[in-house]
Amino acid sequence: MKFCKKYEEYMQGQKEKKNLPGVGFKKLKKILKRCRRNHLPSRMSFTETINHNCSRECPVCDGTFFPELLKEMEDVVGWFNENAQKLLELHLASGFTKCLTWLRGNSRKKDHLGLIQEGKDLVNYALINAVAIRKILKKYDKIHESRQGQAFKTQVQKMRIEILQSPWLCELMAFHINLKESEKESGATVASPPPVHALFDGCALTFDDGKPLLSCELSDSVKVDIDLTCSICLDTVFDPISLTCGHIYCYMCACSAASVNVVDGLKTAEATEKCPLCREDGVYKGAVHLDELNILLKRSCRDYWEERRKTERAERLQQAKEYWDYQCRSFTGI
Template sequence: MKFGKRYQEYMQGQVELPQVGIKRLKNMLKKCRKALPPEKNSLNSCVQDASESRCCQQHCQVCDGTFFPALVSEMSAVSGCFNERARRLLELHLATGLKKYVNVLKRRMHISHHDNLMQEGKDLVNYAIIHSIAMRKLLKKYDKIHYSKKGQEFKSHAQEMQIEILQSPWLAELMAFYINERECTAKKKGMAATEAMAATAVAGLFRECSLEFNEGKPVLCCSLFDSMKLEVNLTCSICLDTVFDPVSLSCGHIFCYVCGCSAASTSIVDGLKAADSKARCPLCRQDGVYNKAVHLDELCILLKNSCPEYWKERQQSERAERVRLAKEHWESLCQAFTGI
């Protein structure tokens, strides 16, 4: 089955969610192909004259004026919807205090409340994956028609605009949520991890979601259909150790909370929200990525359960480091206030 048909079938059951109009965007590219002069419309002539074969490699009035703006608009809507839905779902699951008490009452009145959360989490991961594949297919189509690499270059542009859905911090959180709940269900039912994985495998888009260790380094993996595999590296590029108390910047890169504060030149008391708007990510060098940083609570739970000895050791050393940094912060404030 072609991806376009599969995509349409999937989105028929997701009426309330925004989607990328694959057919409409492909029709835009067809119009671009029809707009070419007859001699430029055949592959043979394009191969014969390399200098003229690129119909609009540097500039295309049809696509630059319609295709890319439409794709940016639809990707922004999809990414924004996904982030908001994932945030609300995880806040509901990790609720504390009065919210947690209300959720307990709901679960008693409605036994399948937990199952509903699991199903919504799976649906959101599927939603992210299928739209990422749709974007990849569309951009490959663009490059095929234009004999260019502009479509591939657009991926970097989408990441800079923070509308690439696979770089969303909430996707890593949903993957961790899925693994945590799968293992929790396995413990309650007395199942082996492999049996639980098979029982909760999602038919269709992502076939397996797991935490793997490559040479002792943790990696969050998700095997997708269409021979794709999503991998999220969980090694902090600053301290070069497994991320502790992880946070994800809006560019998608994950760091330890203390390391992130250090990179942003802000104190752990003020937090990443107080970072300068010009502060850059240590990896991709994008600016303005700290203000929308997300604390990855589900990932924190997953790593704590998967690496208990490391987590306990790191927690002890981290506590001492945080006390020292907090003390330095308040002493500097007192000196600034008193002038002594």
């Protein structure tokens, strides 16, 4: 089955359940076909027609193709981020909130499996839309004999609307590994139908020469590798956060890079402060705490995590003391 038909069937099935945004794959292909037809010379052999491509700068395509695709990508990434965040907040909920969550379902076990299935559905949604975007841009470049499609992909990565760069995808990967480990520890088994973890069979936290890597082979053509070494302290990330540019750091390291006190937090960072790696500015205020990843690292690196926790606790207390001492001196004028 051609990907276009497969994608249309998938999105049609999803829209019957809920109104999901997607990539107008068929509509975008029609724009490219219209572009080729409008640029064909009047007299051309059949072979020449097949091999003909329109000009590299094409008003027929560029005035509709890229703006349409950009809007669709924003809608897809926005929906994915919002729903992944809700799912993970539900999983991490505690106390009264968690009690209410379990009481809404028929049983705790059913709710637990429901969370897993929803996580799988979210990743399937992210994956198939990422492939759709990749294929339509590749077709654009093939027709135009250009690299504008690749340049567009690079630009949207800088605009932070590339779905495979979303910090919530990283969190979903950690979420599934955590659930699998929890099932092993409890001795629980998942009855038929087939395990909903199947999509994540190739997903794991590995250590290459002591350096942590979160990797997942989502399909034959899509693989996600996330380096979990903080480029500031050069150690495994602790209390990890993802800046809006997608780079991951320890929370305290990020505060140091943003020139803010841990008491004030990253929300007070100046818009001119840059990411230490990519040098993008304005990336701190929208930083995302990676709580599922933190749980995974705590479980996988117990000795390191405990030692780092003690060190950071002392450092946070020292920074808090200095902060409040300064505030008191400012207030009293002493």
